[in-house]
Amino acid sequence: xxxxxxxxxxxxxxxxxxxxxxxxxxxxxxxxxxxxxxxxxxxxxxxxxxxxxxxxxxxxxxxxxxxxxxxxxxxxxxxxxxxxxxxxxxxxxxxxxxxxxxxxxxxxxxxxxxxxxxxxxxxxxxxxxxxxxxxxxxxxxxxxxxxxxxxxxxxxxxxxxxxxxxxxxxxxxxxxxxxxxxxxxxxxxxxxxxxxxxxxxxxxxxxxxxxxxxxxxxxxxxxxxxxxxxxxxxx
Amino acid sequence: xxxxxxxxxxxxxxxxxxxxxxxxxxxxxxxxxxxxxxxxxxxxxxxxxxxxxxxxxxxxxxxxxxxxxxxxxxxxxxxxxxxxxxxxxxxxxxxxxxxxxxxxxxxxxxxxxxxxxxxxxxxxxxxxxxxxxxxxxxxxxxxxxxxxxxxxxxxxxxxxxxxxxxxxxxxxxxxxxxxxxxxxxxxxxxxxxxxxxxxxxxxxxxxxxxxxxxxxxxxxxxxxxxxxxxxxxxxxxxxxxxxxxxxxxxxxxxxxxxxxxxxxxxxxxxxxxxxxxxxxxxxxxxxxxxxxxxxxxxxxxxxxxxxxxxxxxxxxxxxxxxxxxxxxxxxxxxxxxxxxxxxxxxxxxxxxxxxxxxxxxxxxxxxxxxxxxxxxxxxxxxxxxxxxxxxxxxxxxxxxxxxxxxxxxxxxxxxxxxxxxxxxxxxxxxxxxxxxxxxxxxxxxxxxxxxxxxxxxxxxxxxxxxxxxxxxxxxxxxxxxxxxxxxxxxxxxxxxxxxxxxxxxxxxxxxxxxxxxxxxxxxxxxxxxxxxxxxxxxxxxxxxxxxxxxxxxxxxxxxxxxxxxxxxxxxxxxxxxxxxxxxxxxxxxxxxxxxxxxxxxxxxxxxxxxxxxxxxxxxxxxxxxxx
Numbered sequence: 001x002x003x004x005x006x007x008x009x010x011x012x013x014x015x016x017x018x019x020x021x022x023x024x025x026x027x028x029x030x031x032x033x034x035x036x037x038x039x040x041x042x043x044x045x046x047x048x049x050x051x052x053x054x055x056x057x058x059x060x061x062x063x064x065x066x067x068x069x070x071x072x073x074x075x076x077x078x079x080x081x082x083x084x085x086x087x088x089x090x091x092x093x094x095x096x097x098x099x100x101x102x103x104x105x106x107x108x109x110x111x112x113x114x115x116x117x118x119x120x121x122x123x124x125x126x127x128x129x130x131x132x133x134x135x136x137x138x139x140x141x142x143x144x145x146x147x148x149x150x151x152x153x154x155x156x157x158x159x160x161x162x163x164x165x166x167x168x169x170x171x172x173x174x175x176x177x178x179x180x181x182x183x184x185x186x187x188x189x190x191x192x193x194x195x196x197x198x199x200x201x202x203x204x205x206x207x208x209x210x211x212x213x214x215x216x217x218x219x220x221x222x223x224x225x226x227x228x229x230x231x232x233x234x235x
Numbered sequence: 236x237x238x239x240x241x242x243x244x245x246x247x248x249x250x251x252x253x254x255x256x257x258x259x260x261x262x263x264x265x266x267x268x269x270x271x272x273x274x275x276x277x278x279x280x281x282x283x284x285x286x287x288x289x290x291x292x293x294x295x296x297x298x299x300x301x302x303x304x305x306x307x308x309x310x311x312x313x314x315x316x317x318x319x320x321x322x323x324x325x326x327x328x329x330x331x332x333x334x335x336x337x338x339x340x341x342x343x344x345x346x347x348x349x350x351x352x353x354x355x356x357x358x359x360x361x362x363x364x365x366x367x368x369x370x371x372x373x374x375x376x377x378x379x380x381x382x383x384x385x386x387x388x389x390x391x392x393x394x395x396x397x398x399x400x401x402x403x404x405x406x407x408x409x410x411x412x413x414x415x416x417x418x419x420x421x422x423x424x425x426x427x428x429x430x431x432x433x434x435x436x437x438x439x440x441x442x443x444x445x446x447x448x449x450x451x452x453x454x455x456x457x458x459x460x461x462x463x464x465x466x467x468x469x470x471x472x473x474x475x476x477x478x479x480x481x482x483x484x485x486x487x488x489x490x491x492x493x494x495x496x497x498x499x500x501x502x503x504x505x506x507x508x509x510x511x512x513x514x515x516x517x518x519x520x521x522x523x524x525x526x527x528x529x530x531x532x533x534x535x536x537x538x539x540x541x542x543x544x545x546x547x548x549x550x551x552x553x554x555x556x557x558x559x560x561x562x563x564x565x566x567x568x569x570x571x572x573x574x575x576x577x578x579x580x581x582x583x584x585x586x587x588x589x590x591x592x593x594x595x596x597x598x599x600x601x602x603x604x605x606x607x608x609x610x611x612x613x614x615x616x617x618x619x620x621x622x623x624x625x626x627x628x629x630x631x632x633x634x635x636x637x638x639x640x641x642x643x644x645x646x647x648x649x650x651x652x653x654x655x656x657x658x659x660x661x662x663x664x665x666x667x668x669x670x671x672x673x674x675x676x677x678x679x680x681x682x683x684x685x686x687x688x689x690x691x692x693x694x695x696x697x698x699x700x701x702x703x704x705x706x707x708x709x710x711x712x713x714x715x716x717x718x719x720x721x722x723x724x725x726x727x728x729x730x731x732x733x734x735x736x737x738x739x740x741x742x743x744x745x746x747x748x749x750x751x752x753x754x755x756x757x758x759x760x761x762x763x764x765x766x767x768x769x770x771x772x773x774x775x776x777x778x779x780x781x782x783x784x785x786x787x788x789x790x791x792x793x794x795x796x797x798x799x800x801x802x803x804x805x806x807x808x809x810x811x812x813x814x815x816x817x818x819x820x821x822x823x824x825x826x827x828x829x830x831x832x833x834x835x836x837x838x839x840x841x842x843x844x845x846x847x848x849x850x851x852x853x854x855x856x857x858x859x860x861x862x
Contacts, residue, residue, distance in 0.1 A: 036406065092402055092403055093403055095308075096257060096260075097308050097310070098311060098350075102403075106406055107405070107406070108350065108353075108405060108406070110352075155353040157353065159353075159406055160353030
């Protein structure tokens with residue numbers, strides 16, 4: 001899943017003088033106020049923070065109330081879905097008109113019917129609406145399915161995502177991963193053939209006396225893997 | 236997009252087979268999209284169907300139903316700029332005016348709108364919150380059976396819809412809280428309206444999304460209680476008279492009113508209550524407090540009182556504690572403590588003690604905290620003597636340490652926190668001394684407290700604190716043989732010269748006793764079983780014959796509510812609740828009557844005229860600025 005990032009931030013928190021005897025508590029409270037809100041400066045929604053270091057010196061602001069600024073270094077976990085990134089979420093409601101998804105348990109996303117690729121058809125199975133793929137019978141999206149979808153836009157006030165299921169690599173994560181496995185399996189067979197070819201090449205290099213130690217290790221590993229694969233295939 | 240003929244509309248209910256839902260939805264989408272291109276003809280007709288009308292015929296209901304259902308299918312096509320008229324028409328619809336079919340369809344539309352576009356979330360939540368109270372014309376007929384039925388239908392659906400929105404948009408409850416608080420009826424609204432709204436707030440608090448909104452609902456309700464509280468002026472209830480806090484409640488108990496509910500209270504309190512009667516604000520406050528009490532009870536039975544209490548405690552510390560002499564709101568805390576004395580009750584006392592002892596708090600907060608603490612420890616029937624002693628110990632320790640570090644002459648203003656602490660100690664002991672003395676272990680602890688040093692200190696707390704409290708305290712201390720050196724009472728001269736009274740006019744300490752008897756009729760009946768009245772306190776100087784005591788011992792388990800049907804003598808015999816908890820009596824101390832002497836001294840008739848002059852349970856200070 002994309003849209004998550006860790007940011008290191010140098011922050012300055014201004015604390016009310018009445019909290020001068022409990023600075024760290026006040027700092028944490030101030031940081032907590034950032035949670036689940038979109039911050040333009042950080043360009044994302046703060047999901048978690050971790051204070052790295054707290055400056056022991058603070059600058060006092062001149063004024064009626066002498067607020068003081070405490071400098072701190074914080075690691076922030078940010079959620080910033082950008083258009084055309086992939087998000088994952090759980091389907092909570094499915095109607096003919098839309099699929100409602102909750103991402104990471106807090107952000108709601110909607111995929112309107114016009115943004116669902118034509119491959120999917122809404123059917124009613126056992127009294128429950130589902131979106132089933134016309135081409136792959138096993139590719140089904142229903143309430144409770146984890147899906148991967150593309151971000152169309154993001155409303156940073158309500159943290160509402162407008163998504164799309166148009167691209168081919170979107171849909172039920174379970175099915176996508178399964179199909180990926182099939183693909184990778186095919187890949188593996190191809191790789192195997194390639195590897196065999198490479199080995200021959202390497203052997204030729206070795207004959208020429210150009211095989212480095214690193215290559216030897218690599219070769220051993222490859223041969224081990226191959227053996228393992230062969231063993232698996234045989235069994 | 237083809238225009239749907241009116242005849243077609245009328246046939247919708249019969250044409251369900253011909254017109255599939257999806258076709259209808261497609262048609263509606265077309266209409267909505269056409270508006271953005273300037274074609275408003277069909278759209279205007281559509282909006283027309285949504286305008287609320289009275290007395291719809293079945294056909295009209297069918298059309299409305301179809302329109303709403305189709306619209307919820309096309310919700311993602313509704314645009315706040317182009318379809319303003321449509322949204323306005325929907326916002327004017329009220330669930331209270333329709334049958335369950337239309338209710339469900341309208342709620343479906345609201346839910347679809349909330350989930351389809353973030354922009355409508357607040358609008359939808361507001362729309363739902365609006366249904367917490369019925370339309371104005373139904374407010375007066377809320378007790379009718381059909382309206383009660385409709386109320387259940389509407390409210391259960393509204394809360395279910397809120398839950399559903401929260402499931403689809405997990406952050407919705409965070410936006411709901413401020414909306415609920417903002418839309419809360421003002422203090423000037425009608426009683427049924429505000430009570431019903433509060434009821435819904437509490438329902439949200441205990442409901443599925445209570446975990447998120449709960450921390451806002453109760454404080455908001457308490458704040459509104461406080462607002463109502465301050466609307467009730469002191470003048471209506473009280474007359475300033477510092478004369479006697481204790482005697483006031485002792486006023487003749489032997490006279491009984493006709494009203495059964497009022498039997499238990501002294502006439503002066505009745506007078507106060509009568510003064511409050513007919514006051515709209517008082518009625519509203521009373522109903523809301525009772526509602527909160529009931530909610531607390533339900534929380535207790537569902538096992539989440541401790542969590543709710545934490546929320547209440549935080550809001551108490553933030554608002555109620557520092558509100559200038561709140562009169563009734565604090566009883567919410569009292570009742571919560573009474574429901575779970577071991578956890579909530581103890582916690583409340585501990586937090587108040589802590590607030591008093593911590594230097595970081597402002598003097599006003601500390602004085603308020605200790606005033607609450609004193610009143611709470613004195614009045615709460617459910618607190619153990621051991622707890623009272625341990626808190627007294629910490630108060631005395633604090634005062635003693637203060638004395639040691641402040642070797643100054645008397646100065647009420649500079650040392651107000653200290654004096655308020657001293658007054659609290661004395662006030663608690665006025666109520667509790669006898670019961671503490673009855674337990675040898677606690678008696679020893681009390682005798683070991685360095686109290687004498689405090690009272691004798693140069694700061695002279697006895698001269699600054701409220702004379703009534705000081706006199707009563709010294710009287711009891713003398714009777715309990717406290718502060719005795721070679722058989723003479725150390726503070727005899729203070730008593731005889733009536734020294735402290737001379738300072739009555741001087742910057743006297745605040746006379747705020749927050750848990751003085753509650754004057755609200757309905758709420759009081761909940762508080763009564765847990766409440767200690769001064770008239771029932773057994774003091775150290777009460778002397779009586781053994782007969783009385785025997786009766787009281789044997790009948791001590793009975794609740795003091797039972798005395799309504801008894802004669803006055805029996806009733807007084809039963810006034811033992813304070814000491815009764817600790818049945819560890821020493822025989823000689825038991826030879827005392829609990830009959831308040833002063834009550835025998837003054838007959839009801841002779842005091843009645845004075846009662847009207849000084850009926851205060853809760854009294855404002857002559858020097859409000861001292862707080």
